[in-house]
Amino acid sequence: MSKEVKVDVKRYPLLQWRWKVVTLPRGGDSRKKEADDQGGQIYVTFPRFPSAVRSRVIGYVWDTTAPAGTIVKSEKTGTVTYVIVRSGDAETGRWLTETRNVYEDYKRIYGEEPGEEVGAVSVAIDSNDTHSAAEAFIGEILFRKP
Template sequence: MFRQKYTIFVLAFILLASVSASAEPVYDTLRVPLPASVKDGELDGWSVQNWKGRSEINLVDTDAGKALHLKSKASSTAIYKDMEIDVNEYRYVNWKWKVVSVPKGGDVRRKKADDQAGQLYVIFPKWPSSINSRLLGYIWDTTAPAGLKLTSTKMSTTKYVVVKSGSKELGVWHTERRNVYEDFQALFGNEKLKAGRVSIMIDSDDTDSSAELFITDIYFSRN
């Protein structure tokens, strides 16, 4: 009798565990939420790093919905959101952006002119994080041609994909979609790392010029 009851108990436990596991939600997308508010250069839910000077950062209403608005004048600023993303599962990063102005003479291929108006990074932490983390950047460059993939002239652990180039498509919203998994494999090799941070950056300090960016609707998707 005891064995029969024990068997029934074990089967019931397995069934309950199976139901619980199957009931876990499976999402097709993983959104990167915009800051809830922006005030005096502080972003609710995000962090700010001013590398040189202070860029203007605002949360604004646009025809594409709420968006982050960044303006740089001989400055370099990064904002970032910590969140874990398994790019083996969520392989695509999607976003909308509009660049209003690009840094004059900016060129990611030249260390002394390495400025871009639009920069979206997917960051893969690796200890020690300050020197080993992998940064995969999707950029709008002034000069380098779209489609180019390259290593940063400043940090070997930063790799770029030039998504847009030049000034012909300024002032218009563009919807982008990139396969992060494939880009990472192509640029860093077969490393098995999870993303741990998403960052947006704008800079115009190397060229001593200016740049302006709107960006919104950032999310990761399975397909």
């Protein structure tokens, strides 16, 4: 599910959201193409022309296996870089609030300041590569000042 937005992350760098992951995909691992499944995903898209091939997408994910804090480029989709926010099932079944500084994450990932506004925010779950199941609930998502 995706929502078009226009957000200047220099002015509103903090992305905050609530989520509750109930089921993680068995064996999911963002670092491996054949197991690239996550229990919860929040994607922030920075569109660039032509957007289909040049957009930059940061995916904040709850992974089954990859350690929290890991930053890894998707092996399946060249425009997506994952930031592993949570890992494993220790906190599943509970509503949690997360906050990320998208501006700082962008600079860390791409080595430069964002030259464009955020154009979309998307939410998803993924379990097709592991042929398992995933379930998550996503609450309020907002950008704010520090």
